[in-house]
Amino acid sequence: MESVIRAAIVYGFLMLLFRILGKRTLAEVTTFDVALLLIISEATQPGLMGQDSSLMNSMIVITTLLGLDTLIGRLCDRMPMLQQILQDTPLILIEEGKVLQDRLDKEGVDLEEIMAAARQAHGLERLEQIKYAVLERTGGISIIPKQA
Amino acid sequence: MPRARLKRVGNLDIDQHLRIQAFSWILQRVGQVLMVLFVGAALLGYLGRGPLSRATAGDPAYLAVEYNRFERRTQESVLIVHLGPQPSGRVRLWFDERYVSALPIMAVLPDPEDVEVREGRLVATLRVSGASSTIRIVTKPEAIGSVQGRLGILEGPEVRFSQFIYP
Numbered sequence: 001m002e003s004v005i006r007a008a009i010v011y012g013f014l015m016l017l018f019r020i021l022g023k024r025t026l027a028e029v030t031t032f033d034v035a036l037l038l039i040i041s042e043a044t045q046p047g048l049m050g051q052d053s054s055l056m057n058s059m060i061v062i063t064t065l066l067g068l069d070t071l072i073g074r075l076c077d078r079m080p081m082l083q084q085i086l087q088d089t090p091l092i093l094i095e096e097g098k099v100l101q102d103r104l105d106k107e108g109v110d111l112e113e114i115m116a117a118a119r120q121a122h123g124l125e126r127l128e129q130i131k132y133a134v135l136e137r138t139g140g141i142s143i144i145p146k147q148a
Numbered sequence: 149m150p151r152a153r154l155k156r157v158g159n160l161d162i163d164q165h166l167r168i169q170a171f172s173w174i175l176q177r178v179g180q181v182l183m184v185l186f187v188g189a190a191l192l193g194y195l196g197r198g199p200l201s202r203a204t205a206g207d208p209a210y211l212a213v214e215y216n217r218f219e220r221r222t223q224e225s226v227l228i229v230h231l232g233p234q235p236s237g238r239v240r241l242w243f244d245e246r247y248v249s250a251l252p253i254m255a256v257l258p259d260p261e262d263v264e265v266r267e268g269r270l271v272a273t274l275r276v277s278g279a280s281s282t283i284r285i286v287t288k289p290e291a292i293g294s295v296q297g298r299l300g301i302l303e304g305p306e307v308r309f310s311q312f313i314y315p
Binding site for chain 2: 084091092106134
């Protein structure tokens with residue numbers, strides 16, 4: 001029983017933490033982020049496993065984590081409001097070519113990040129060529145260019 | 149994603165909800181403040197060992213205990229018992245059995261000459277000398293939550309203290 005409770009608490013804590021840190025937290029994973037992820041997984045391991053390093057405990061923890069993830073995914077499909085609260089919603093950052101600066105500030109996104117996404121996805125050269133920029137719930141930035 | 153959830157903003161069909169987004173921003177600000185407070189509390193010792201966790205109960209002239217107010221389950225911890233002069237050269241120190249079952253004793257330094265269970269108490273007989281003595285008791289918390297500690301000298305003073313054990 002303790003293994004299931006531990007796994008559920010760690011799952012909930014990580015979900016809360018990443019929700020607090022915002023959409024952009026791990027949207028673009030740098031080399032340092034990879035190192036940080038490895039450290040986080042090392043720090044999580046004793047909390048998940050406790051003093052029991054048996055195969056059965058590992059199986060219980062993994063099953064609980066994947067089961068919870070599937071359950072929450074299903075619940076989100078049925079209850080859109082739950083998905084919007086737990087997984088955030090997409091946000092328009094540039095609308096009809098107009099930069100919505102207050103949204104950029106609140107999300108901690110700068111124009112250079114938007115231009116980087118525009119260059120990578122569409123080979124755009126200037127900000128004026130962007131019609132819409134959307135910060136997706138996954139943290140990535142989608143660009144819709146103006147028609148030539 | 150069901151079509152019904154999408155709204156049209158300009159030419160864009162999107163599941164954007166500014167009210168939920170505003171709630172998210174508030175949640176993030178509050179959460180970030182809580183994260184700072186959480187780390188601050190950990191640094192100060194409110195979530196385990198630290199400068200504000202260490203406390204002393206009792207009178208060092210007779211019997212006092214240094215302990216951590218906040219402990220973590222399964223992490224070994226040290227209680228330091230300060231004793232006043234013991235003319236007989238021996239002291240019979242007792243621990244409340246409920247406390248010992250919540251925080252099992254892993255070691256007592258110096259080693260007791262004898263240990264017995266008597267009327268819901270664990271009694272350890274130790275050899276001590278000098279004007280004052282210090283005994284170290286290593287415990288390993290097993291319980292979670294608030295634990296009331298009680299220990300004393302048989303037919304002598306007793307000390308009560310409180311500890312909180314985090315999971």
